[in-house]
Amino acid sequence: MSGTSLLLLIVATAFIGCLIPALLARFGRRMAALGAAGVMASCLALLAPLVPTVLAGETLVTAYTWLPAYGLDLSFRLDGLGLLFNLLILGIGLLVVLYAYYYLPESDHLGRFYSYLLLFMAAMLGVVLSENLLLLVVFWEITSISSFLLIAYKREYRDSRIAARMALAVTGGGGLALLAGVLLLGHIAGSFELTAVLAKGELIREHSLYAPMLILVLLGAFTKSAQFPFHFWLPNAMAAPTPVSAYLHSATMVKAGVFLLARLYPVLAGSDLWFWLVSGVGATTLVYAAYTAFHRYDFKGLLAYSTISHLGLITLLFGLDTPLSVVAGVFHIINHAIFKASLFMAAGIVDHECGTRDMRRVNGLFKFMPITATLAIVAAGSMAGVPLLNGFLSKEMFFTETVGHPVFEEMRWILPLFATVAGILAVAYSSRFIHDVFFNGDPIDLPRQPHEPPRWMRAPVEVLVVLCLLVGIFPQWSVAPLLAAAAGATLQAPVPAFELAVWHGFNLPFIMSLVALAGGITVYALRKPLFALHDRLPSIHAHIAFERLYESLKTLACRIVNWLDTKSLQRYLALFIAFVLSLGGWAWFSGPPTLAATAYQPADSAAFAALATLIVGALGATLLHRHRLTAIVFTSVVGLVVTLTFVRFSAPDLALTQLAVEVVTIVLLLLVLHYLPQTSPAEDSGLRLTRDAALAVGAGAGLGAAAFAMMTSPFETISGFYLGQSMSGGGGANVVNVILVDFRGFDTLGEITVLAMVGLAAHALLNRLVLTAPERDIDGRPWATERHPLFLSMLMQPLLPLALAVSIFILLRGHNLPGGGFVAGLVTGVALVLQYLASGIDFAQPRLPRHKAKLLALGLLLAGGTGAASWLFDRPFLTSAHGHFTLPLIGEIELASAMVFDLGVYIVVVTVVLMVLAQLGRLSRHGCPEKFGEAT
Amino acid sequence: MEAVVAIAIGVLAACGVFLILRARTFPVVLGLTLLSYAVNLLLFASGRLKLDAPPLIRAGATYTDPLPQALVLTAIVIGFGMTAYLLMLALRALAETGDDHVDGRLKP
Numbered sequence A: 001m002s003g004t005s006l007l008l009l010i011v012a013t014a015f016i017g018c019l020i021p022a023l024l025a026r027f028g029r030r031m032a033a034l035g036a037a038g039v040m041a042s043c044l045a046l047l048a049p050l051v052p053t054v055l056a057g058e059t060l061v062t063a064y065t066w067l068p069a070y071g072l073d074l075s076f077r078l079d080g081l082g083l084l085f086n087l088l089i090l091g092i093g094l095l096v097v098l099y100a101y102y103y104l105p106e107s108d109h110l111g112r113f114y115s116y117l118l119l120f121m122a123a124m125l126g127v128v129l130s131e132n133l134l135l136l137v138v139f140w141e142i143t144s145i146s147s148f149l150l151i152a153y154k155r156e157y158r159d160s161r162i163a164a165r166m167a168l169a170v171t172g173g174g175g176l177a178l179l180a181g182v183l184l185l186g187h188i189a190g191s192f193e194l195t196a197v198l199a200k201g202e203l204i205r206e207h208s209l210y211a212p213m214l215i216l217v218l219l220g221a222f223t224k225s226a227q228f229p230f231h232f233w234l235p236n237a238m239a240a241p242t243p244v245s246a247y248l249h250s251a252t253m254v255k256a257g258v259f260l261l262a263r264l265y266p267v268l269a270g271s272d273l274w275f276w277l278v279s280g281v282g283a284t285t286l287v288y289a290a291y292t293a294f295h296r297y298d299f300k301g302l303l304a305y306s307t308i309s310h311l312g313l314i315t316l317l318f319g320l321d322t323p324l325s326v327v328a329g330v331f332h333i334i335n336h337a338i339f340k341a342s343l344f345m346a347a348g349i350v351d352h353e354c355g356t357r358d359m360r361r362v363n364g365l366f367k368f369m370p371i372t373a374t375l376a377i378v379a380a381g382s383m384a385g386v387p388l389l390n391g392f393l394s395k396e397m398f399f400t401e402t403v404g405h406p407v408f409e410e411m412r413w414i415l416p417l418f419a420t421v422a423g424i425l426a427v428a429y430s431s432r433f434i435h436d437v438f439f440n441g442d443p444i445d446l447p448r449q450p451h452e453p454p455r456w457m458r459a460p461v462e463v464l465v466v467l468c469l470l471v472g473i474f475p476q477w478s479v480a481p482l483l484a485a486a487a488g489a490t491l492q493a494p495v496p497a498f499e500l501a502v503w504h505g506f507n508l509p510f511i512m513s514l515v516a517l518a519g520g521i522t523v524y525a526l527r528k529p530l531f532a533l534h535d536r537l538p539s540i541h542a543h544i545a546f547e548r549l550y551e552s553l554k555t556l557a558c559r560i561v562n563w564l565d566t567k568s569l570q571r572y573l574a575l576f577i578a579f580v581l582s583l584g585g586w587a588w589f590s591g592p593p594t595l596a597a598t599a600y601q602p603a604d605s606a607a608f609a610a611l612a613t614l615i616v617g618a619l620g621a622t623l624l625h626r627h628r629l630t631a632i633v634f635t636s637v638v639g640l641v642v643t644l645t646f647v648r649f650s651a652p653d654l655a656l657t658q659l660a661v662e663v664v665t666i667v668l669l670l671l672v673l674h675y676l677p678q679t680s681p682a683e684d685s686g687l688r689l690t691r692d693a694a695l696a697v698g699a700g701a702g703l704g705a706a707a708f709a710m711m712t713s714p715f716e717t718i719s720g721f722y723l724g725q726s727m728s729g730g731g732g733a734n735v736v737n738v739i740l741v742d743f744r745g746f747d748t749l750g751e752i753t754v755l756a757m758v759g760l761a762a763h764a765l766l767n768r769l770v771l772t773a774p775e776r777d778i779d780g781r782p783w784a785t786e787r788h789p790l791f792l793s794m795l796m797q798p799l800l801p802l803a804l805a806v807s808i809f810i811l812l813r814g815h816n817l818p819g820g821g822f823v824a825g826l827v828t829g830v831a832l833v834l835q836y837l838a839s840g841i842d843f844a845q846p847r848l849p850r851h852k853a854k855l856l857a858l859g860l861l862l863a864g865g866t867g868a869a870s871w872l873f874d875r876p877f878l879t880s881a882h883g884h885f886t887l888p889l890i891g892e893i894e895l896a897s898a899m900v901f902d903l904g905v906y907i908v909v910v911t912v913v914l915m916v917l918a919q920l921g922r923l924s925r926h927g928c929p930e931k932f933g934e935a936t
Numbered sequence B: 001m002e003a004v005v006a007i008a009i010g011v012l013a014a015c016g017v018f019l020i021l022r023a024r025t026f027p028v029v030l031g032l033t034l035l036s037y038a039v040n041l042l043l044f045a046s047g048r049l050k051l052d053a054p055p056l057i058r059a060g061a062t063y064t065d066p067l068p069q070a071l072v073l074t075a076i077v078i079g080f081g082m083t084a085y086l087l088m089l090a091l092r093a094l095a096e097t098g099d100d101h102v103d104g105r106l107k108p
Helices: A005-017 A020-027 A029-055 A080-103 A111-129 A133-151 A158-189 A194-198 A201-206 A210-224 A233-239 A242-251 A253-263 A272-294 A299-320 A323-354 A370-384 A390-402 A414-438 A455-473 A480-491 A508-525 A527-536 A542-564 A569-590 A605-623 A628-648 A652-673 A686-711 A719-730 A735-743 A745-766 A790-813 A821-839 A841-847 A852-872 A898-921 B002-020 B025-045 B066-097
Strands: A060-067 A072-078 A882-887 A891-896
Touching: A005 A029, A005 A060, A005 A072, A005 A111, A020 A029, A020 A111, A029 A060, A029 A080, A029 A111, A029 A480, A072 A080, A072 A111, A072 A133, A080 A111, A080 A242, A080 A253, A080 A323, A080 A455, A080 A480, A111 A133, A111 A242, A111 A253, A133 A158, A133 A233, A133 A242, A133 A253, A158 A194, A158 A201, A158 A210, A158 A233, A158 A542, A201 A210, A210 A253, A210 A272, A233 A242, A233 A299, A233 A542, A242 A253, A242 A299, A242 A323, A253 A299, A253 A323, A272 A299, A272 A414, A299 A323, A299 A390, A299 A414, A323 A370, A323 A390, A323 A455, A323 A480, A370 A390, A370 A414, A370 A455, A390 A414, A390 A455, A390 A508, A414 A508, A508 A527, A569 A686, A605 A628, A605 B002, A605 B025, A628 A652, A628 B002, A628 B025, A652 A735, A652 A821, A652 A898, A652 B025, A652 B066, A686 B002, A686 B025, A719 A735, A719 B066, A735 A745, A735 A898, A735 B066, A745 A852, A745 A898, A745 B066, A790 A821, A790 A898, A821 A841, A821 A898, A821 B066, A841 A898, A852 A898, A898 B066, B002 B025, B025 B066
Parallel strands: none
Antiparallel strands: A060 A072, A882 A891
8 A cells, every 4th residue: 555545544544433432332441442542553553654754854645536626635645744743643642542541430431532532533633634725624623523522521511511612612713714714825826735835835925815814814723722812712621521631732622723823834924914913922822821820729720821821832933933933833832742731631630539629729749649749740840941851942942032033133132031921920830830739738628538540540641751851851862853854844944953952051041041940939939919919900701701792692693583583474474475576576677588479379268268267266265265165166166277278288187187186185175174164264454464465466476477478488398308209218108197107207206205295194193183073064054964965875886986997097098198197096086085975984994995004105116116127127217118018808008117107106196195085084083093004 | 378378377376375375274275276276387388388289199290398297297296295284284283272373373
């Protein structure tokens, strides 16, 4: 397998693998943990063969076409920066898996936890491996969603849910800005592929859309990396279990933002706007968060703010925009990930063993857990920038870069001073963490008796602290190759010479370090008056402001919905029709159709008579609609005129169908009206009637005008094909029927499925329903006592077999002459309706098929099976076959497979009519609900 | 003749729209029936109006457009299914709410 295709495999393994822990959890939490670790280890193993190539400075790119029309391809890229992040994500991920196994309670089966964690990891890998920028945004959004799931892991707590929602709102909102920014960037560069984009830095910076694009992309990066003023979601996200914090807030989620800065550094940086925006935001975040961290009582909160502060530092380093500051930024990404992950884990151990995170109570733990304490102290020392630890090295590089930065020629002292203040604050909060938690007297009123954690829970912290020391003492030997490759990939240029050494001589940066250390310890010593001062200052709580904004938006949205939505069908319909009218009117008046009169049929007196009848019927039904029985009679007149229209204009099939439907529909309407009120109350106001009349006239005029315009404009039809192929391809002379059962057979199959659902709905809606029919009619006369008129029942006895014979005749001839399954089914339906009317349900029901649902299924199976049978002959679904056969006595006949299809249609139509009738028929008979599929 | 059919379509649509805007279930069903007549006629008319030209293959005959007819045929049957469904829904709503108002709210 070639090296580049491994990239796709890594991402695919991660995404598919995220199901594994959920599946393994039933075999115990140990299996879930092993599954998760296995997936991460597999990704690492897939990555391993690529490491030497990438360390040598090469960039691996692979692409699979996905949606080329939109510039979205499944393309991946691995360079030094990507490798660095891969190692952080997978390496710290493995440690987190081990840690979480001990951290989370025994009662947790861990399947859900590890699956979310792996999903998040997969998305992170996707972000850092994407070559296509749109693909990167897709993965970016998945990290937002999966981190939402992780932060809300303790979903039974309201705080967790609010925190998760806040994180999702902020980072998801930033994701949208990023999407817009990336679209602009792709538009400017003419490609979404990083290789192409990164080569066009000059062009992009000079483009007029550079500023909006930069701001949008930075919004994405700053929200993700919790930069001021979007930082507030991160401390709240500490509601998540500590393994999640250790993973998301050290090496992954929040690093995605700075990763983006690094990834796009060659094209975005190099302008004044970049310098002021990025370094400004980074510097503000650095100092503000460090100050806040110092004042927190909750040690996890302290770590959260210190994370924000360090992210600010990294942002500031990228913003300073010199080659060496970029190297320092990349280096600090590594160092911060290592020491902060270990600190979070150590804090989690303390929390786990003490049951609280309040530093006013958690004191003097050194004597209870000396090993953990030592580890935490070393890691915190690295955070403060103590020599011989990795944090010191990148902090020294930062100090060096502030000295003599080219932008501040006039005020050389300002940047170093600022950096020293930031350093002092970092030392102060680190000292506070060390001294308050592990020394400073004795613990006060702890819920649990603290002691050392299980051996393997501490192991991940040990590994990370050893790394802190290794990098801190032997930087050239341990981290330099990776850093060089990553920095080279970030700069997309030769890496400037830099020397990783513990001792650079007694120079200004070293003095700044010393001042920071001494100053920080002094500030910590003076903490009591400082805290008192801080308490008197007005405090700003961004997350509370955000929640208030969120709640008021929600209230506003509810109000708007309640105002718009009166839950009135009449209102919906009126609005809908008015909207359609305005659309139609707009289309009509913006480009009136050309009324080129072609092929007018001359109107005759019969047409006028029919029109007059139709108008009387329609208007009668409308004006007298409150007298429902009368309205039904008028409606039936309209139906008959429509039928005659079909006869007149060469549509015998339609006329037959319409006639049969008319009869069944009218009978249904009458049956139902028996139970409904006989009249409608006069409840509509004059205003509403006027409004509705206006809408009605508008709709009628519009549709009529559109119809006239359509009929008188020239047209071309695709029906020549159907007419030509009907005999030869479909084996039938009735083209309409051949279209239904053959050319467009799939549509028909869908349609009879809908009909079948109506039959089932009849059962679902009306079974067990009992309605009492009124005893008197609308004029107060009692209904006739003779329920089944003798005349009709006598007449039906010979009529039923005749009608059935006619319907079968219509079914069989349908392929060549007007008829077919629909018509035949409806004719049978009419005959059965009449039988019901004549003899009553008690007579008819036992004589009809009992298993109606099975009949429905049979009809659908026949139709579908005919279609599927053509697969046996390697033809597409519903290919029809036909041929001539000689039957004894009858002679030669032509049969087509489509006739079986039509039989299926017939059965479905008949059964649906039967099911509806059977349900309506038994409504007023009490008790005895039907069993499904059979009539009692 | 085209104008006659167009007027018929317009009248049916207008009456149908007015009825579906009523507050009770039964007139709404009637309105939908009228509206489906209008729409079916409109669809049918898209194949233009031809006399004595049914789409049945015979020697030397002229044919009208069969495709709209096939569409309208299924539309008629589906329209029937919809009417039947709505009627049953109306009955169920009556049983559940004791009223035949379209909004299906319980009687106060």
